[in-house]
Amino acid sequence: xxxxxxxxxHVSVSEGALVLLRCNYSSSVPPYLFWYVQYPNxxxxxxLKYTSAATLVKGINGFEAEFKKSETSFHLTKPSAHxxxxxxxxxxxxxxxxxxxxxxxxxxxxx
Amino acid sequence: DxxxxxxxxxxxxxxxxxxxxxxxxxxxxxxxxxxxxxxxQGPQFIFQYYEEEERxxxxxxxxxxxxxxxNYSSELNVNALLLGDSALYLCASSPxxxxxxxxxxxxxxxxxxxx
Numbered sequence: 001x002x003x004x005x006x007x008x009x010h011v012s013v014s015e016g017a018l019v020l021l022r023c024n025y026s027s028s029v030p031p032y033l034f035w036y037v038q039y040p041n042x043x044x045x046x047x048l049k050y051t052s053a054a055t056l057v058k059g060i061n062g063f064e065a066e067f068k069k070s071e072t073s074f075h076l077t078k079p080s081a082h083x084x085x086x087x088x089x090x091x092x093x094x095x096x097x098x099x100x101x102x103x104x105x106x107x108x109x110x111x
Numbered sequence: 112d113x114x115x116x117x118x119x120x121x122x123x124x125x126x127x128x129x130x131x132x133x134x135x136x137x138x139x140x141x142x143x144x145x146x147x148x149x150x151x152q153g154p155q156f157i158f159q160y161y162e163e164e165e166r167x168x169x170x171x172x173x174x175x176x177x178x179x180x181x182n183y184s185s186e187l188n189v190n191a192l193l194l195g196d197s198a199l200y201l202c203a204s205s206p207x208x209x210x211x212x213x214x215x216x217x218x219x220x221x222x223x224x225x226x
Contacts, residue, residue, distance in 0.1 A: 004153075034214070043115070043201055043217040044154070090153050097167040098144065099203075099215060101153030 002027045002093040006102035014110045019063075019078040021105045023091030026072065032094040033074045035065055038104075039087045047089075050074060061085070083109050113138075115218035117202050123224045124192050132187040132221045136204030143185040144215060145177060148199040160185050189223075197225045 007022040032051050036044040048059025055067045065076045086109045092099040116135045124130050142161045146154035156169035160179035179185045203215035
């Protein structure tokens, strides 16, 4: 069985500051991990994915995430926040046939 | 490429009614999954269809059923609606074969409100 825990339901950062969204996973098999972003009234868009090729994964819009097996973590970062980054972010772990999502982190960007 | 499309975008029903939601997968994709996203929660897996059959099912009652057509489009049916069924219903498609690393492409969702 797989599960995901996202630490912090809301994260607020200033524009231009570092963004750090935390995700810890549990998986009985080597995991495939994903970060999705959801803008208001829209579906989910894939930011990046880890599929065991490289531990540091670069995604769209300047986001990246690092897979740390020893910490069972897959935290999402962006060096400099932009107002357009305000959205809901979901971490997910893949099973054979489904994605298991965390509860999400709402990212707020302060001007 | 239109991506994953869903219809309708919004729907209002009353308790006890039945509803059908529709999904067309991304071109070239033959696997369709359905998720329920309650307000303030992450999406939860309902079931997945491949080759017109339900392959796997999440922890949802039999009131939730589905179908996949030969053109890979899919329907989600919910009978005897409850207030708790109010949610955003997301359809996701993925390409041939069931590989856990395959990215699932999501549609915009159908917002169901049960009164």
